[in-house]
Amino acid sequence: xxxxxxxxxxxxxxxxxxxxxxxxxxxxxxxxxxxxxxxxxxxxxxxxxxxxxxxxxxxxxxxxxxxxxxxxxxxxxxxxxxxxxxxxxxxxxxxxxxxxxxxxxxxxxxxxxxxxxxxxxxxxxxxxxxxxxxxxxxxxxxxxxxxxxxxxxxxxxxxxxxxxxxxxxxxxxxxxxxxxxxxxxxxxxxxxxxxxxxxxxxxxxxxxxxxxxxxx
Amino acid sequence: xxxxxxxxxxxxxxxxxxxxxxxxxxxxxxxxxxxxxxxxxxxxxxxxxxxxxxxxxxxxxxxxxxxxxxxxxxxxxxxxxxxxxxxxxxxxxxxxxxxxxxxxxxxxxxxx
Numbered sequence: 603x604x605x606x607x608x609x610x611x612x613x614x615x616x617x618x619x620x621x622x623x624x625x626x627x628x629x630x631x632x633x634x635x636x637x638x639x640x641x642x643x644x645x646x647x648x649x650x651x652x653x654x655x656x657x658x659x660x661x662x663x664x665x666x667x668x669x670x671x672x673x674x675x676x677x678x679x680x681x682x683x684x685x686x687x688x689x690x691x692x693x694x695x696x697x698x699x700x701x702x703x704x705x706x707x708x709x710x711x712x713x714x715x716x717x718x719x720x721x722x723x724x725x726x727x728x729x730x731x732x733x734x735x736x737x738x739x740x741x742x743x744x745x746x747x748x749x750x751x752x753x754x755x756x757x758x759x760x761x762x763x764x765x766x767x768x769x770x771x772x773x774x775x776x777x778x779x780x781x782x783x784x785x786x787x788x789x790x791x792x793x794x795x796x797x798x799x800x801x802x803x804x805x806x807x808x809x810x811x812x813x814x815x816x817x818x
Numbered sequence: 819x820x821x822x823x824x825x826x827x828x829x830x831x832x833x834x835x836x837x838x839x840x841x842x843x844x845x846x847x848x849x850x851x852x853x854x855x856x857x858x859x860x861x862x863x864x865x866x867x868x869x870x871x872x873x874x875x876x877x878x879x880x881x882x883x884x885x886x887x888x889x890x891x892x893x894x895x896x897x898x899x900x901x902x903x904x905x906x907x908x909x910x911x912x913x914x915x916x917x918x919x920x921x922x923x924x925x926x927x928x929x930x
Contacts, residue, residue: 638857642865645862653870657872693907698914713923
């Protein structure tokens, strides 16, 4: 046996053994590092999803709590707004009503003309051709009896032949008329109170809306 | 009595020692790998744990601020509406009253 070549062979064998072990160790560490990175990445992904979910749940919970608290505040704001708006509108309406009542009180030509128009309108609103007009005062009854033929003529000019008479009974109202068909099946309330109510509920809001659109 | 050791024995012993040492290196690597994985798992747990820890008060404050801004917007909008209504009515008051009087008395209007 050649001692020196045997020694070389043995060393080479030992080197190879050693090299393989080192390579295996290196691979084990690299694999572990890769696996560790994967674990962290997955954790980050899971954490992100959990965070979003928990955050959303928490926000929803908090919002619900706060909305309850602030809903009352918003409601109060809207209530104050409605009260304030109503005050402003009511002040105009009150001035108009005052003016109307002053005209009614005078019973001058302006009111006579008004009574005629209100009567014509009320009669025209009914389908009936036999109508009774109710007034609010003796003075109105007198006026209406004087102008009843004008009322009938005006209705007739508008294409409706009708029999109209003034009722003896009086209504409790400030002015205007209530038209009732003789058979009592239909009526049209054209008293001032009814007209004021219509103005308040329908006409004035529409006028204000149109003005607002024009202005802003 | 002295034992006679042959050169083959010496070689085998040497190779066995190298083998043992090589196994030790691999074993150390395995232990290190286990540590790496264990550390990664611990870190992953921490990441997940910290992700579900929130400062609830901070979030509430942020949400409260948003809603308060909404309320303020609503207040400003309603105040503006009132201001506009006041302006319209003030600038047209007499005309408006006359128009309403006419309508109430049946003297007609485009709304009739």
